[in-house]
Amino acid sequence: MARFIGVLMLLVISSTALAGNGIYTGWFSNKAVSGYDTVAYFTQSKAVKGDAKFKFKYLDSEWYFSSAENLELFKKNPDKYRPQYGGFCAWAVAAKKQRAPGDPNYWKIVDDKLYLNYDNSVQKTWLEDIPGYIRKGDANWPKMLDQ
Template sequence: MAQLFGVIMLFLGSTAWAGNNIYTGWFSNKAVSGYDTVAYFTEHKAVKGKAKFKFKYMDAEWYFDSAENLKLFKNNPDKYRPQYGGFCAWAVAAKMQRAPGDPNYWKIVDGKLYLNYDNSVQQKWLKDIPGFIQKADENWPKMLDQ
């Protein structure tokens, strides 16, 4: 029963996004599951954001660890928000699907943040990052219309 619930939740979670194609999960409106997207660039690790440093952007709530990170994001959100709306970069590239991006499986490439679904998917993505980015960059605009 627990496995069935997990599969149902995965399906529901993978189809939920804010109005501007930002992955937020099914039962929340938190972008990047409430993780601080600026911290990936400044602290080089996944850091949970705090509700007191919350900001609404692109129909989603973005959480930050500090007032400084919130300010950095407000001044340049395109620099800090994840590619493909926070959906799994590999899934967008390989399957043209919106799979949830897990904030614990990430990589910054050429100054851009990419998330992956889990460790096994990230291992696939790491084998050809430039190829997957190129394919995902082609797929993502088509997916915005779906």
């Protein structure tokens, strides 16, 4: 039974929901970045939960923001603020060519781009070779969109 559950969990993680254009939204919602404000990572240097009253539909996903100002910044330049690899774990895309959920609490901005990781342990590994993982992730991600 434990083996069955393990296989089931692996299937869930490796086939996580994709909204339009490769955005991770999870199985039970259409919220990009689990409803966190992607602009806040850049303007406040922290993970901030978005508010439904500042919601915006983009790439078939719902993006939430903590303020009207952040919503407007996103509307003006969404590619600047949306996470790399559709919000999937940057390490998993790079190292395993897999779509593991990105946790909005484990993030880093590198060269003005937002990257998410699955958890603290994975992020520690990713931080050991950020340039290498970004090179691999940038090479892997376009191919993964076609799968």
